[in-house]
Amino acid sequence: MVRNHYGYGLLLCLVLSQPAYAQTDDGTAAFAKRDYRSALLNWQPRADQGDATAQYGLGRLYFFGLGVPPDSKQGIFWFRKAADQNNPYAERRLGLVYSVGEDDVAPDPEQANIWFQKAVAGLSKVAEDGDVMAQYLLGGMYSDGEGAEPDAAKANFWFQKAMGSFREQAEQGTTSAQYWLGQMYLNGQGVSRDVDQAIIWLSKAAEQGDLGAQLCLGEIYTYAQYDRKDSDMAIKWLTKAAEQGDPGAQKRLSAVYAERAHPADASASAYWYRRATDTEASSAAKDSPSEAVKPINLPFSSKN
Incomplete structure (x- = not known):
């Protein structure tokens, strides 16, 4: 996790x-x-x-x-x-x-x-059969002590396995691998935390249109804890995500413009907030399940 x-x-x-x-x-x-x-x-x-x-x-x-x-x-x-x-x-x-x-x-x-x-x-x-996502998740589970005692050595072993596979695929241009490699650098998983390396790999994925990477970069440049706060860069990546129709990115972009408090940014902030509202309204109408795909309404409790 x-x-x-x-x-x-x-x-x-x-x-x-x-x-x-x-x-x-x-x-x-x-x-x-x-x-x-x-x-x-x-x-x-x-x-x-x-x-x-x-x-x-x-x-x-x-x-x-x-x-x-x-x-x-x-x-x-x-x-x-x-x-x-x-x-x-x-x-x-x-x-x-x-x-x-x-x-x-x-x-x-x-x-x-x-x-x-x-x-x-x-x-x-x-x-053990080479599933890279299983390797990555095992690293997180051993790190967090989920299903086993926390074990830094085992966590690092599986993170290193996953990182090797992600790196090989990322260097070949695989977008998802670039994203995950960036995440591992950002979180210090199997490697010392390196925000600059995280940005390099997330940017490669983001340039290929990966929404998740664009959102992550927007957050990195928005929040001070990453020591890379830069509203211009946040706007760059959040705009790319917002233009893909993501309402959360649209709202975050609206907030970044509002926080800058420049007169020219006020209209941009209002524009993206309206876009987010319209996107959510449209999505709510479109996402109602049809008769053909109604969910099964069976009860669930912690006892069954």
């Missing part, structure tokens, strides 16, 4: 980049393109038929409100379905749910630990 992220951009870029198990299906391809409606239409019938990959994917859509109104109960329902089939990513997600609580699911450290332990075992198998 990645820690120490600040603001909307860094949160959303992680949501957009969450790993998917068995990344070979059309639903996952649609999800990677942020075509959440297509992912939903692909995953829903397969999930109903017991496909664990589709169940995990569907859980992500509902849990994070991607292509559908946010519904954590539905998300948890599908995570459990996938976890019951030993999907390690779903097992980890349930561990996170029980560790902090969600809606009517009370925090339950014992249940969280059970699911984290299952996730560590499952992720270890695919990580």
Whole structure:
């Protein structure tokens, strides 16, 4: 689990980049393109038929409100379905749910630990086969003590494995690898924290149109804790993200303009705030599930 992220951009870029198990299906391809409606239409019938990959994917859509109104109960329902089939990513997600609580699911450290332990075992198998996202997540779990005692040596081992794969792919121009390599430098995972290196790799991904990287750069240049506060650079990257239609980027961009308090910036601030409002209204209308993809309304509690 990645820690120490600040603001909307860094949160959303992680949501957009969450790993998917068995990344070979059309639903996952649609999800990677942020075509959440297509992912939903692909995953829903397969999930109903017991496909664990589709169940995990569907859980992500509902849990994070991607292509559908946010519904954590539905998300948890599908995570459990996938976890019951030993999907390690779903097992980890349930561990996170029980560790902090969600809606009517009370925090339950014992249940969280059970699911984290299952996730560590499952992720270890695919990580040993070269799954880079499993390697990355294992690094975070050993670092944070999720499903095992905190173990800096094991965390570093898996982070180093992941970083090697990310670097190789990033140097070949793979956008997602550039993003994750930047994140590892930003968070000091498997390497000493290096904001300059983080910016280099995130910029490469952002220049290729990666929304998450654009949002992350906007946050880096907005907040003082990164020691790179620069409103012009924040505006540059947030504008690119805002122009992709992301309402959070539009609101953040509006706030950056407002904070500068220049007369010429006031109209820009108002413009982007209106754009964000219009985007959210449009998205709310478009994201209402059709009759063909209604969620399954089954109860969920921490006991079942």
